């Protein structure tokens with residue numbers, strides 16, 4: 001005796017609200033990362049013009065050389081700058 005069950009296929013492929021949110025978030029992050037990558041490629045802080053360096057504590061984390069305090073600050077010239085961005 002042959003028994004076969006027909007697999008039920010979803011009739012509609014509507015995007016759920018969650019999927020939409022996830023895609024929107026992904027697109028927003030891609031935009032932010034693309035902008036950050038352009039800044040890093042320029043090699044200069046957009047706020048003060050100092051150089052940028054990568055902070056290996058977090059993936060894709062870039063900071064202005066005038067950020068940080070004390071021995072953590074790489075560029076002691078000019079005013080303190082808090083610029084940072086993420087390329088990943």
Ligand SMILES: [Zn+2]
Pocket residue numbers: 045046047048049050064065066081082083
């Ligand atoms: Zn800066």
